[in-house]
Amino acid sequence: MTTPDKVNLAEKLRRFDQLWAPRIVGQLNGQHVKLVKLKGDFVWHQHETEDEFFLVLQGELTIHFRGGDVHLGEGEFTIVPAGVEHRPTAEHEAHVLLFEPLSTLNTGNVRNERTIPEPDWI
Amino acid sequence: MTTPDKVNLAEKLRRFDQLWAPRIVGQLNGQHVKLVKLKGDFVWHQHETEDEFFLVLQGELTIHFRGGDVHLGEGEFTIVPAGVEHRPTAEHEAHVLLFEPLSTLNTGNVRNERTIPEPDWI
Numbered sequence: 001m002t003t004p005d006k007v008n009l010a011e012k013l014r015r016f017d018q019l020w021a022p023r024i025v026g027q028l029n030g031q032h033v034k035l036v037k038l039k040g041d042f043v044w045h046q047h048e049t050e051d052e053f054f055l056v057l058q059g060e061l062t063i064h065f066r067g068g069d070v071h072l073g074e075g076e077f078t079i080v081p082a083g084v085e086h087r088p089t090a091e092h093e094a095h096v097l098l099f100e101p102l103s104t105l106n107t108g109n110v111r112n113e114r115t116i117p118e119p120d121w122i
Numbered sequence: 123m124t125t126p127d128k129v130n131l132a133e134k135l136r137r138f139d140q141l142w143a144p145r146i147v148g149q150l151n152g153q154h155v156k157l158v159k160l161k162g163d164f165v166w167h168q169h170e171t172e173d174e175f176f177l178v179l180q181g182e183l184t185i186h187f188r189g190g191d192v193h194l195g196e197g198e199f200t201i202v203p204a205g206v207e208h209r210p211t212a213e214h215e216a217h218v219l220l221f222e223p224l225s226t227l228n229t230g231n232v233r234n235e236r237t238i239p240e241p242d243w244i
Contacts, residue, residue: 002190006200028174028203068125070125071128075179077155
């Protein structure tokens with residue numbers, strides 16, 4: 001057999017600049033590992049059946065919930081449970097690792113110009 | 123509703139010293155997020171049905187496969203597919219983030235003194 005590939009997160013992050021457009025960097029157990037660059041405000045949305053993991057690799061990320069905010073710095077993560085409305089916001093550009101089911105749409109239950117139906121592998 | 127918790131990886135890593143004993147720090151979509159400290163050689167093993175994600179947070183990790191080795195530095199990950207024999211090794215202490223299904227046993231198909239049937243949450 002061949003050995004599995006390794007992925008360098010910094011090298012993958014250098015391959016794209018587009019904001020709010022997750023890229024896929026791995027797949028396991030029906031989940032994708034994604035990288036995304038964020039700056040500014042996203043839309044309020046929820047994922048009906050998918051829990052979503054956000055780990056900040058660089059910068060700072062605030063995730064707004066209807067009941068309060070979670071502020072994440074580098075090396076911090078949170079898990080947004082399925083069905084919970086949230087809105088990510090980053091004052092400055094932030095780089096985030098996501099772990100979520102293959103079925104997860106970036107805008108969840110919302111479809112608008114920011115929806116990315118099929119994220120690219122990089 | 124209450125807002126989700128956030129987890130600081132460095133703070134969690136300060137809570138334990140035991141080597142080769144994964145601690146659970148999160149759960150989503152039937153998967154656990156775990157932290158583990160590694161030094162020395164582990165046993166050859168495989169996971170029959172679980173893919174396993176290894177992201178190096180600190181130090182360096184070599185994963186031996188029957189067909190070759192994967193050497194990971196900080197900020198690098200690999201995914202070990204289900205059914206693939208592997209043996210993690212770290213010359214110096216390394217800190218690693220794992221994503222894997224709830225059912226995953228650290229020693230996979232092997233049961234010995236290094237098996238940890240029920241990892242602790244921290």
